[in-house]
Amino acid sequence: MDQLTSPKSLRKCILFEFFRGKPVFETYKSFCEVMGYEAITLKEFEIWYHRFSRGEFDLEYDIRLEPKTRDFCQLPTCVIEKVLEKTSYKDQLSVRKVSRDLKSIVDSMRSSLKSIEMIWHSDHIKCRFNDHLVVYSKKENIKCHGDDVIRVIDENYEGLALRDWKFPMRNPKLRLDILKIECKEPSNRMRENTKIEKLSEFVMDLCDAIESIWRVNVQKLQIDSFHPKINHVEYILQHLVPGYLKSIVMPDFDLKRDELNVEMPTDPAPGVEPSEAYKRAKSNYWRAWSLKNDIYEVIKFKQWKEAEELHLKYNWDYFYDEDLIHFKRFHFTDCNLDRKRLIHLREIFSESTNFELCTLTSPNFQICSEYLESFCEKLDSGDPSVLILNYKIPDDSNKMLEFKLDYNQRKMIISKKIF
Incomplete structure (x- = not known):
């Protein structure tokens, strides 16, 4: 190991990383993930990287002969922010991991993110930050289109996906055009109750993740699910900034007003066994009561009342007219x-x-x-x-x-x- 961490060996490793053609910050990050962040400072790494980019491959060169320059981290914060504003969100994440000072700057500056999309599958999660796709899974065999895909392989891939998903939303300067959450139906080989159980577990984890976020500036919220529930909308909606939210795309609720206007059936006489028809009627009543309660929890929010645009599928009259008339x-x-x-x-x-x-x-x-x-x-x-x-x-x-x-x-x- 000592041989691997000798100065000359490290320079050979940097040269190898340079030939892979990646940007310096990304190259430094991948280098340190293997060799450790204590192996070499960013400043020294940059010197060798830029020497190689100029065609200067002398590994015995004494970098003390280099002109004295400021380390990137030593530049004024306003200058660093100006530079980082020109980079992609993916590069900003790489810079964030270089040092605590840079992490603090990235976390406090106005984010370049305009869209965040999360797509849940039963065996993996895809997160798209602007145009950058990250795939989280236990296995490597998840198919994805495009070359610029970051893969995170881990037993706890759901936890990592939720951590990365909520991280940018904790930045008070974030201004999103759209936040999209989609839950895809698992394979037909999976039993229906198992599908719903896995979805419910994920939604609970999602709610726990977003609970730590106060309010997010989002202009358009879109929620899609193979098994939608109105309270899923409630959980997300309450964490968005009222007034800034302009458009709401509801999941595909195939509901009608008749399904909500259900009366409690008359109880059978004492000693009489309840009929199947009575049991169904009572079940329908409690389902309608639960749905109306969930709808009320959504429409009472300022986020709903101050939005201007509404997308619905199949039907609209499970909402009362007075709950729609402001759109x-x-x-x-x-x-x-x-x-x-x-x-x-x-x-x-x-x-x-x-x-x-x-x-x-x-x-x-x-x-x-x-x-x-x-x-x-x-x-x-x-x-x-x-x-x-x-x-x-x-x-x-x-x-x-x-x-x-x-x-x-x-x-x-x-x-x-x-x-």
Whole structure:
């Protein structure tokens, strides 16, 4: 080992690392992970690295002859921050591990991160920080597209993923455009209850991780899951900064208002065995009660009340109208539409003083025009693939709702306009 750590041997190792073509900070990090951080200082490492980059390969050179220069860590903090602002998030993480001083600077400066995405699988986790993908797993055989992938192989890969995921969010200067959390359905070979059990364990660990974070500045929150629960949204939502959060993308809840408007069944007479129908009715009642309670926990937050844009799939009426009316923009996908439901939207958007735009997609999009023509005025769009219908808002002299059906995109756009 002494031979490996002799000055000349270390220089040969640096030369080898240099030929791999990686940046100096990243090279120093990988070098120290093998040889130890006490083997050589960053300053000495940089001298040899830059000599090799100039084609100077004399391993016997006395670096004391080098012109005296400041160590990077000795530069004014404002200068270091200016340099680091020009680097990628991946490079900033490498710099952070060089010294305590640099760690402190990286942790306190405005982060270059704009998006954080976590994708949970039953056997691995992917975290994407801007365009940098990190894959955490127990085994090395996880397939990933692209060359620039960092792999973390460890028995405790979930813990490491959650640690790295929450680290940047503890920076009060972080300003994210989007925070996305996605839970993919495991292999069909896994039993359904096992899938849900593994997902529940991960969600609990995720909640523990985010519990240590106060508030994160996020403009758009997106949550996707193969087995979504409303309280999962609650856990995340409460840790985002109200007012800064503008857009919420809800998981795919296939819920209807009828499933929530369930009454407690009448108990059977004393001594009478409860029927299966009674047991089902009672189970449905408690399920509805639990769902309504979870929904209330979400809509009571300022984060919900001050957001401007809402994305929902399948349905919207498991929320009360008063819990939606403050949003400016809506995006509903895969909603089954009929005349009654379109009239419901007409009422919500007519009454709202904030409403600007709603886009909808529907499996029965083709017949929506029939429903709309029953209460709207049809206009000539000048384009056979586009149908436009207007509805004048009562008691409002100059405002109307425009229903635009684009048959090429199979999409409906509802907007409030002045005529």
